[in-house]
Amino acid sequence: MFEKLFRKKSIARILEDASKGYGEHGTSLHKTLGVRDLTAFGIAAIIGAGIFSTIGKASADGGPAVIFLFIFTAIACSFAAFAYAEFASMVPVSGSAYTYSYVAFGELVAWIIGWSLIMEYAIGNITVAISWSDYFTGLLSSIQIPALNINGIHLPEWTTMDYLTAYNGHNHAEALVKAGKNFADLDDATRIANNAWITAPRIGSFHLVADLPALGIIIFITWLVYRGMKESRNASNAMVIVKLAVILLVLSVGVFYVDTGNWNPFAPNGVSGVLKGVSAVFFAYIGFDAISTTAEECKNPQRDLPRGMMWAIIICTILYVAIALVLTGIVNYKLLAVGDPLAFVFDQIDLKLMSGIIAVSAVFAMASVLLVFQMGQPRIWMSMSRDGLLPKSFSRIHPKYKTPSFATVVVGFVVAIPSLFMNLTIVTDLCSIGTLFAFVLVCAGVLVLQNRPDVQRGKFRIPYVNSKFIIPFVLIGALILAFTLYKEESTAFVFNKARTHEPVSFITALDSIELNTIKQEIRAEKAKQGIVNSTIDAEAYLNKLSATQYQQFIDSSAVSAEKKYESGWNLFKHKIPMWIFLFICLLITYYCIIKNLSLIPVMGLISCLYMMCELGISNWIGFGIWLVIGLVVYFLYGFKHSKLGLLDK
Numbered sequence: 001m002f003e004k005l006f007r008k009k010s011i012a013r014i015l016e017d018a019s020k021g022y023g024e025h026g027t028s029l030h031k032t033l034g035v036r037d038l039t040a041f042g043i044a045a046i047i048g049a050g051i052f053s054t055i056g057k058a059s060a061d062g063g064p065a066v067i068f069l070f071i072f073t074a075i076a077c078s079f080a081a082f083a084y085a086e087f088a089s090m091v092p093v094s095g096s097a098y099t100y101s102y103v104a105f106g107e108l109v110a111w112i113i114g115w116s117l118i119m120e121y122a123i124g125n126i127t128v129a130i131s132w133s134d135y136f137t138g139l140l141s142s143i144q145i146p147a148l149n150i151n152g153i154h155l156p157e158w159t160t161m162d163y164l165t166a167y168n169g170h171n172h173a174e175a176l177v178k179a180g181k182n183f184a185d186l187d188d189a190t191r192i193a194n195n196a197w198i199t200a201p202r203i204g205s206f207h208l209v210a211d212l213p214a215l216g217i218i219i220f221i222t223w224l225v226y227r228g229m230k231e232s233r234n235a236s237n238a239m240v241i242v243k244l245a246v247i248l249l250v251l252s253v254g255v256f257y258v259d260t261g262n263w264n265p266f267a268p269n270g271v272s273g274v275l276k277g278v279s280a281v282f283f284a285y286i287g288f289d290a291i292s293t294t295a296e297e298c299k300n301p302q303r304d305l306p307r308g309m310m311w312a313i314i315i316c317t318i319l320y321v322a323i324a325l326v327l328t329g330i331v332n333y334k335l336l337a338v339g340d341p342l343a344f345v346f347d348q349i350d351l352k353l354m355s356g357i358i359a360v361s362a363v364f365a366m367a368s369v370l371l372v373f374q375m376g377q378p379r380i381w382m383s384m385s386r387d388g389l390l391p392k393s394f395s396r397i398h399p400k401y402k403t404p405s406f407a408t409v410v411v412g413f414v415v416a417i418p419s420l421f422m423n424l425t426i427v428t429d430l431c432s433i434g435t436l437f438a439f440v441l442v443c444a445g446v447l448v449l450q451n452r453p454d455v456q457r458g459k460f461r462i463p464y465v466n467s468k469f470i471i472p473f474v475l476i477g478a479l480i481l482a483f484t485l486y487k488e489e490s491t492a493f494v495f496n497k498a499r500t501h502e503p504v505s506f507i508t509a510l511d512s513i514e515l516n517t518i519k520q521e522i523r524a525e526k527a528k529q530g531i532v533n534s535t536i537d538a539e540a541y542l543n544k545l546s547a548t549q550y551q552q553f554i555d556s557s558a559v560s561a562e563k564k565y566e567s568g569w570n571l572f573k574h575k576i577p578m579w580i581f582l583f584i585c586l587l588i589t590y591y592c593i594i595k596n597l598s599l600i601p602v603m604g605l606i607s608c609l610y611m612m613c614e615l616g617i618s619n620w621i622g623f624g625i626w627l628v629i630g631l632v633v634y635f636l637y638g639f640k641h642s643k644l645g646l647l648d649k
Contacts, residue, residue, distance in 0.1 A: 004107075004639075004645060005106065005107060005108040005639075006105065006106030006107065006108055006109070007106055007107050007642075007644045007645070008102065008103060008104075008105070008106045008107070009099075009102045009103055009387070009644065010103070031297055031298065031299050032297060032299070033294055033297050033298045033299065033304070034298075034299055034300075034304055035303075035304045035307045035308050035311070037237070037308075038291050038294070038298065038304055038305065038307070038308025038309075038312075039307075039308045039311040039312050039315070040236060040237050040240045041236055041291055041294065041308070041312075041372055042287070042288045042291050042308055042309060042311070042312020042313070042316075043240050043244070043312050043315060043316060044236045044239060044240050044287075044368035044369065044371065044372050045286070045287025045288060045291075045312075045368075045369055045372040045373065046284070046285055046286075046287050046288055046312060046313070046316040047240075047243060047244075047247070047316055047319065047365060047369075048128060048131075048287075048365050048366050048368065048369030051247070051284065051319065051320060051323055051342075051365070054277075054280035054281070054283055054284055055280075055281075055284065055320070055323065055324060055327070055341055056327070056336045056337060056340075056341030056344070057277065057280055057336070057337050058276075058277030058280045058281050059277075059324055059327055059328055059333055059336045059341070060333055060334060060335075060336040060337035061269065061273050061274070061276035061277050061337075062267065062269060062273045062274035062275075062276065062277050062333075063265065063266065063267055063268040063269060063273065063274075063328065063333040064262075064263045064266050064267075064324070064325065064328040064329075064333065065266050065267035065273075065274050066274060066277055066281070066324050066328075067320075067321045067324045067325060068274060069274050069275070069277055069278065069281050070281055070284075070317060070320045070321055070324060071317065071321065072607075073278075073281050073282050073284075073285055073611070074285065074313055074316075074317035074320075075607070076603075076604065076607035076608055076611065077285045077288060077313055077439075078310070078313055079443065079600055079601065079603045079604025079605075079607060079608075080289070080439040080442060080443055080604045080608055081288060081289075081309045081310060081313055082462045082600050082601070082604065083439075083442045083443045083445070083446045083462070083600075083601050083604055084097075084100075084289055084292050084305075084309060084442055085305060085306030085309055085310070085460050085462075086306075086446055086460055086461055086462050087099075087100040087103075087292075087442060087445065087446065088292050088301060088302075088305040088306065088460075089301075089302045089305065089306060089459050089460035089461075090103075091103060097113045097117060097289070097292075097438040097439075097441065097442045098110055098113050098114035098117060098380055098383055098384060099383055100442055100445050101113040101441055101442070101445055102387070103445070103449070104444075104445030104446075104448045104449055105441070105444075105445060105448065107387075107389075107642060107644060108634070109441065110387075111384075111389055111630065111631075111634045111638055112627060112630065112631075113437075113438055113441055114380055114381075114383075114384050114389070115626070115627065115630030115633075115634075116434040116437050116438055116623075116626070116627065116630075117377075117380050117434065117435075117438055118377065118380075118414075118434070119430050119431055119433070119434025119435070119623070119626060120286065120289075120373075120431055120434045120435040120438065121373045121374075121376045121377035121380065121411075122373075122377050122411060122414050122415050123418075123430050123431045123434065124286060124287075124373050124431040124435070125218070125369075125370055125373040125374055125377075125415045126214075126415055126418050126419045126422055127283075127431055128366055128369045128370050128373065129211075129214040129215075129217055129218050129366075129370060129415065129419045130162065130211060130214050130419060130422075131366055132213070132214065132217050132363065132366035132367065132370065133160060133161075133211050133213040133214040133217070134160075134340075135340065135359060135362040135363050135366060136213050136217070136363055137155055137160045137213060138340065138359060139359045139360060139363060140152070140153040140154070140155065141153065141154050142356065142359065155212075155213070156199065157192055157195050157196035157199065158196045158197075158199055158200035158201070158207070158208065158209045158210075159210065159211070159212045159213075160196070160211060160212070160213060161192075161193065161196055161209065161211055162209070162210070162211050162214075162419070162420060162421050162422055163207070163209045163210065163420070163421035164421060164422060165193050165196075166193050166194075166196040166197040166200065166207065166209040167197060167207075167209075168193070169189065169190050169192070169193020169194050169196070169197065170193065170194045170197035170198070172190050172193075172194075172508065173186055173190050173191070173193075173194035174194075175507070175508040176190070176507070176508065176539055178512065178515060179507045179508075179510075179515055179518075179519075179537065179538040179539050180519065180535065180536045180537040180538050180539075181537045181539060181540065182537075185537070185540070196209055197209065209421075210420040210421065211419055211420055212420075214416075214419040214420070215416050215419060215420060217366075217367060217370060218370070218374075218412060218415050218416040218419060219412065219416065221367065221370045221371055221374050222374060222408060222409070222411070222412030222415075222416075224371065225371065225374050225375050225378070225403065225408055226398075226401065226403060226405060226408045226409065227401055227403070235368075235371060236368055236371055236372065239364045239365070239367060239368035239371070240368060242361055242364045242365075243361050243364055243365040243368065245361075246357060246358060246361035247319055247323065247361075249354075249357070250323065250326070250342060250346075250354070250358065251322050251323065251326055253351070253354060254326040254327075254329075254330055254345070254346075255326060257329075257330050257349050258325075258326060258329030258330060259329060259330070260329065262328055262329050262330070262331065262332055262333070263325075263328060263329060268333065271486075272489070275614065278611050278614040278615075282432050282435075282436070282611050283431065283432050284320065285313070285316070286431065286432065286435050287369065287372055287373065288309055288312050288313055289309075289435075289438070289439070291305060291308050291309055291312070292305060292309075294375070294376075294379070302459045302460065303459060303460075306460045323342070326345075327341055327342070327345055330345045330348070330349060331344075331345050331348050335348070340358075340359070340362070342358045342362075343355040343358045343359050343362075346358065374408075374411060374412070374415070377407075377411045377414075378394075378403070378404040378407035378408040378410075378411050379404060379407075381394045381404070381407040381410070381411070382394060382395045382397075382404040382407055383395075384638075385407070386643075387642065387643055387644070388638070388641040388642045388643040388644075388645070389634070389637075389638035389641070389642060390637075390638070391637075393406045394406060394407045394410070395407075429615055429616075429619045429622075430619065430622055430623065430626070432611075432612075432615060432619075433612055433615050433619045433620070433622075433623045434623065434626075436608050436609070436611055436612040436615075437612065437623070439604065439608040440605055440608050440609050440612065443601040443602075443604035443605040443608065444601075444605055446462065446598070446601040447597050447598065447601050447602065447605070450595075450597065450598055450601075451595075462598060462600050462601060463600065464598050464599075465598065465599035465600065466596050466597075466598075466599070467592040467596070467597045467598065467599040467602045468592045468593045468596055468597070470599055471588070471589050471592045471599070471602060472589050472592065472593065475585060475586075475589050493575060493578070496567070496568070496571055496572050496575070498565040498566065498567035498571065499565065499566045499567070499571055500550075500551060500554050500564065500565055500566075501554075501563075501564060501565065501566060503539055503542035503543045503550065504539060504543075506542070506554070506563070506564065507538050507539045507542065508539075509563060510559070510563060514559050514560075514563060515538065517557070517558055517559055518538050518557065518559065519536045519538055521553070521556075521557055521558070522536050522538060522541050522542075523536060525553070573617050574616060574617050576617055576620075577612070577613035577614075577615070577616070577617060577620055578613050578614075580613065581609055581610055581612075581613040584609060585606060588602060588605065588606065
């Protein structure tokens with residue numbers, strides 16, 4: 001039984017099967033892609049929500065120093081890209097990390113990877129579709145046509161967001177109002193979500209809130225991907241040209257408005273502030289690996305896939321760093337926590353035309369990301385179906401369009417329906433953790449195959465550097481650094497020192513009696529300063545305090561300690577992923593010494609695992625539940641129908 005779970009496919013067998021053609025019509029996929037096309041697909045996938053949306057929040061947290069996070073993430077992705085490139089050169093077929101894991105680890109791990117890639121491509125597209133909807137509705141509202149008496153096209157708010165965002169926004173708004181805040185003083189996102197919930201039509205107690213623009217763009221992109229690779233390539237290339245032209249325009253205009261005084265301090269919130277943006281910045285790079293799913297449609301995959309991946313990462317990193325410097329140079333970093341930072345900064349310097357151009361280009365940019373992800377997922381399922389792990393219909397290739405037709409339609413439904421009700425934050429983090437897990441296993445797969453003499457090598461190989469002369473010293477240096485320069489943070493982590501809740505989390509968790517207690521304490525503090533004010537906005541007051549003043553207020557408050565501090569198991573559980581990371585680092589260091597492992601895939605494994613652990617325990621739990629569901633599907637269908645299993649009988 002155990003041996004069957006880890007039965008492996010040989011590279012020779014995979015290449016032999018691929019050469020025969022697949023599907024009901026005995027036809028294979030069109031080979032139409034070169035290096036330029038692959039690089040364009042990579043840029044199409046990477047430059048989207050990251051540069052038009054999440055870069056703002058990351059810059060607000062880390063200040064101008066967020067450029068170091070972009071560079072670190074690019075390096076981590078480059079390590080993973082080297083691993084992908086070596087596998088793509090060895091196994092130039094569709095399937096990406098799924099196929100590579102089948103070779104390196106066996107069937108069960110391959111299934112787990114294939115299942116987790118659904119979180120990257122399908123769930124990632126839900127994220128992008130929601131972001132696209134935000135930009136599209138914003139663009140509609142800005143349309144001005146005086147001749148037709150059109151002063152913006154405004155869709156009802158309950159048709160422009162998901163159910164969970166509206167529900168959570170309503171609850172958050174009510175908690176803040178109870179704490180003394182006026183509805184007019186709520187932040188825009190909370191106010192809009194609350195209004196969507198209140199104004200939505202109802203069926204009984206159920207509120208009809210659904211993101212209809214997101215649904216529309218998914219249907220259109222699915223149709224385009226269904227029609228063929230040539231059509232998808234042409235559309236992708238056109239959209240890439242548009243968004244690159246706009247980004248270069250932003251840089252060439254914005255550089256003249258940069259005030260270098262805004263770069264001081266360069267890292268206002270230190271290393272912790274920069275690292276806050278790990279999830280957002282990594283999400284900005286997700287997609288370069290989607291290139292590997294097109295291997296069977298490349299003219300020369302062993303040469304072109306590695307080049308396409310690397311060029312895409314290099315070009316996008318240069319653009320990300322340049323944009324981050326321009327944004328934080330035009331306005332103060334504190335103002336950038338907005339959903340459309342590029343348009344926002346040009347509004348601030350009164351260049352309305354530029355804001356409009358950026359809004360239009362963002363719609364194209366998001367659509368190109370949807371296109372690449374929606375193209376990648378069916379090809380993963382096609383590969384799994386070929387191996388018998390999914391029903392045969394998933395590998396059906398359209399006789400005219402030469403695309404995995406059934407799988408493409410199913411992906412359309414899988415993405416479209418959840419986009420109507422799923423929360424953006426949830427799907428972003430799930431997408432990131434699923435992708436990072438795939439990256440970790442691909443890097444580990446290269447290490448597993450490193451010294452196997454029976455493995456057929458491709459034209460591209462990762463440059464070999466013996467890690468045993470570097471990794472142990474890096475680990476020792478990191479520990480010394482942690483307990484000298486960052487002694488307080490490190491000891492707090494090791495000894496699980498209690499942590500004070502942030503003002504918003506603290507206030508919204510209080511019941512009415514505790515809330516009244518806090519208001520009385522605030523009123524008493526104001527009275528000491530000679531301020532008599534009957535209206536108390538508890539959340540606003542606490543947020544205005546300095547870190548020291550806030551800590552003193554919390555320490556002296558009569559509210560119970562469990563509401564003020566996070567401690568014990570409630571605090572420790574969030575550190576479990578990081579303890580896992582530290583344990584695995586020790587294990588990897590041991591194998592580096594005794595196995596002479598190659599440095600680049602080791603660095604890829606460590607850096608991707610680190611970012612995975614930064615995503616928090618709740619995301620690990622969600623990912624774990626997803627994997628359990630996948631294992632149930634595998635044992636109910638895949639294990640019984642596996643073609644490797646049938647050959648063994």
